[in-house]
Amino acid sequence: MFERYNLDLNVDEKTIDKTLPGIKVQLGALQRACRDNGIPVVILIEGWNASGITSVSGEIVQAIDPRGYNLYSIGAPTDEEKAHHLIWRFCIKTPAKGRFAIFARSWYSRTLAEQLSGLNWKEQLKESTSAIRNFERQLVDDGTLVLKFFLHISKEEQRRRMIERERDTLTGWMITKGDWDFHHQYDLYLPVIEQIIEETDTPFSPWTVVEATNPLYAGFKVISRITKALDKIVSGKESPSKNYRNISHKYKKRLDLDNVDLTKTVTKQDYSGQLREYQDRVREAQYLLYKRKVPLIIVYEGWDAAGKGGNILRLTASMNPRGYEVVPVSRPNDNELSHHYLWRFYTHFPKAGHITLFDRSWYGRVLVERVEGFCSEDEWKRAYNEINEMEQNFVSEGGGIVKFWLEIDQDEQLARFQQRETDSRKQWKITDEDWRNREKWNEYRGAVNEMLAKTDTLHSSWTLVESNDKFYARLKTLQTTIDYVGTLL
Numbered sequence: 055m056f057e058r059y060n061l062d063l064n065v066d067e068k069t070i071d072k073t074l075p076g077i078k079v080q081l082g083a084l085q086r087a088c089r090d091n092g093i094p095v096v097i098l099i100e101g102w103n104a105s106g107i108t109s110v111s112g113e114i115v116q117a118i119d120p121r122g123y124n125l126y127s128i129g130a131p132t133d134e135e136k137a138h139h140l141i142w143r144f145c146i147k148t149p150a151k152g153r154f155a156i157f158a159r160s161w162y163s164r165t166l167a168e169q170l171s172g173l174n175w176k177e178q179l180k181e182s183t184s185a186i187r188n189f190e191r192q193l194v195d196d197g198t199l200v201l202k203f204f205l206h207i208s209k210e211e212q213r214r215r216m217i218e219r220e221r222d223t224l225t226g227w228m229i230t231k232g233d234w235d236f237h238h239q240y241d242l243y244l245p246v247i248e249q250i251i252e253e254t255d256t257p258f259s260p261w262t263v264v265e266a267t268n269p270l271y272a273g274f275k276v277i278s279r280i281t282k283a284l285d286k287i288v289s290g291k292e293s294p295s296k297n298y299r300n301i302s303h304k305y306k307k308r309l310d311l312d313n314v315d316l317t318k319t320v321t322k323q324d325y326s327g328q329l330r331e332y333q334d335r336v337r338e339a340q341y342l343l344y345k346r347k348v349p350l351i352i353v354y355e356g357w358d359a360a361g362k363g364g365n366i367l368r369l370t371a372s373m374n375p376r377g378y379e380v381v382p383v384s385r386p387n388d389n390e391l392s393h394h395y396l397w398r399f400y401t402h403f404p405k406a407g408h409i410t411l412f413d414r415s416w417y418g419r420v421l422v423e424r425v426e427g428f429c430s431e432d433e434w435k436r437a438y439n440e441i442n443e444m445e446q447n448f449v450s451e452g453g454g455i456v457k458f459w460l461e462i463d464q465d466e467q468l469a470r471f472q473q474r475e476t477d478s479r480k481q482w483k484i485t486d487e488d489w490r491n492r493e494k495w496n497e498y499r500g501a502v503n504e505m506l507a508k509t510d511t512l513h514s515s516w517t518l519v520e521s522n523d524k525f526y527a528r529l530k531t532l533q534t535t536i537d538y539v540g541t542l543l
Contacts, residue, residue: 056263062206063265070274077281084156085118092151092392093148093287094198094351097280098160101205102240103233104215106264106273110205111158112147114280123154126162138349139184139451141189142165148193150392162250167374168241179246181450183253188443190259195436196394199287200259203276203465204251205266208239214367239258259476272431305469309506309516311499311532314461316522325525331374332532333507336386340373347406348542349453351534356460357498358488361524362413365460368528369535370411377407383414395419395437396444403448415443418506425497440506445514455514458531460521464495482488 069174078401088095098220100106126147135143141161149155165182176250190200207215214232219225236243255261257351262279286292320328354362366380381402390398396416404410419441423529424434445455462470471486474484510516517534522525 055252056206056244059263059265059434060207060228061206061211061265064268064271064342065274066485067270070270074274074277076426077277079288081114081117081277081284082119084281084288085122085508086496087288088154088199088284089122089152091288092197094149094151094193095154095284096149096193096198096200096295097154097156098162098200098202099156099158099205099271099276100160100162100203101264101266102207102212102214103236104207104208104219104229104268105207107158107205108184109269110203110264110266110273110276111156113277114156117277118154120486122152124149124406125158126160127157128157128159130167131164134405137347138403140492141185141447142400142403145397146392148198148397150389152392161189162254167249168249178219179250183250185257185443185447185450186254188447190256191438192396193394194258195440197313199283200392201219201280201283202259202261203264203279204256204261205264205272206249206267209237211238211267212237217539231470239470254319267303297382309503309510309518311461311503311506313397314464314518316466316520318520319527320526320529322525325529329532331366332529332536333368335536336369337372337374338531339536342543343409343539344377344407346543347452349404349406349448350409350539350542351404351448351453351455352411353417353457354410354413354460355421355513356519356521357416357459357467359467359474360460360462360521361481361527362460364524365458365519365531366411366413369532373409377413380411380413383412383418387488395433396440403415406452416444417509418507420509421501422491423489425494426499434440439508442514443510446511449498449513454538456535457514457516458534459484459506459516460520460527461521464492464523467492 087093099114101107111127115123124147131143144157144161145157147157165179165186165428173351184322193200216229216237220229251261251263262276264275351473354366370378370380370491379402381400386395386398399412399416402410402412416437419429419437420434440499449455471484471488474480506516506518517531519527519534
């Protein structure tokens with residue numbers, strides 16, 4: 055692929071001096087237009103070591119308002135980042151609506167540095183590029199403009215620049231043994247980089263390869279391409295959101311709420327006897343997860359008053375509180391609304407060896423947001439695939455997910471609502487919104503069944519919990535969690 059590019063390509067310096075200032079002024083104006091129109095922009099500057107990533111990034115930021123962008127210089131991951139999956143550290147850095155995120159190196163460099171070191175690097179690379187394509191497509195579907203540039207120089211040019219930097223007392227520290235090791239393997243990495251670029255050069259986030267032998271030309275080409283792309287978006291000639299869907303998930307046998315046996319019960323005596331035993335086993339499972347650095351997500355969804363809070367309380371009763379977090383999910387705030395809707399959940403994903411319990415979750419997009427009209431039809435229909443991809447990425451990198459739907463019938467819900475209204479200790483649990491939601495029971499039931507059908511996958515399955523009897527429901531979630539952790543270890 056790279057052989058197609060003429061690395062001596064150049065533009066007359068006088069031409070650059072004459073036209074570049076005007077392009078930068080236009081770029082600044084387009085940035086402000088993106089801000090006013092709520093268009094988020096991601097710019098990736100990738101390339102060989104010493105290819106000019108820093109200088110090109112500097113040219114970009116000189117042309118735009120510093121209050122409207124974040125520049126991320128991506129190096130080796132921190133201990134916190136190592137404890138999460140590859141994409142996590144970049145997901146949480148994606149821009150809010152109207153802002154720019156500029157990555158001086160990105161998930162591509164980290165994929166190359168981290169994935170190629172393993173014995174199964176070819177399989178790891180395949181999984182990583184698939185996750186990257188999904189990640190970028192989700193951003194674009196949500197209205198983000200993604201622009202990717204790879205600065206290409208020859209092996210000889212790289213060697214010349216590295217020697218030049220080493221001889222300069224101001225830049226000598228920049229060249230490390232690792233840089234030279236990478237240089238000596240230039241010919242080995244070349245076809246791998248070509249493969250990564252070809253596999254992630256998509257209609258929704260294409261690559262621009264920049265002939266970077268001349269630094270002035272490289273900066274000129276990158277800024278010109280960014281300006282042109284932004285102009286198309288701002289002028290309405292092109293939309294960043296094109297709904298590039300890629301549904302390829304394997305589903306389990308279809309679940310249906312009509313098949314849930316709500317007559318299942320357990321006696322109080324049996325409940326008391328088994329509860330402590332199960333809680334002890336949950337504590338043991340937590341320590342094994344921590345010891346083996348396996349992160350676990352537990353999702354609780356269900357009808358209002360189905361018993362999610364009490365269930366979570368029993369599940370965590372014997373856990374070490376330093377090793378888990380319970381995340382209660384309510385309406386998103388303004389900052390969360392300005393990002394992709396999955397962004398606020400990524401920020402709470404557990405690190406290696408830890409557990410996060412979500413009291414309601416990202417499934418709100420296909421339940422309450424769908425039924426109440428808080429998102430568009432296209433957004434909630436698109437969400438099934440986005441959720442499956444997010445969960446698959448988490449599991450494929452060593453995590454585990456348990457998903458519970460707590461099912462009760464309408465009569466039981468009514469009884470619990472009425473009890474909450476008359477019990478002063480529980481009145482805070484019942485709201486007017488709960489009663490409004492109850493009036494739409496059939497709409498919600500249809501949405502739940504579709505959610506189960508489209509997100510009960512081989513890598514992340516649902517467990518339906520018969521919850522008319524709270525004792526039975528609590529024991530079932532404890533036992534299910536214990537059994538699932540056993541499959542991870």
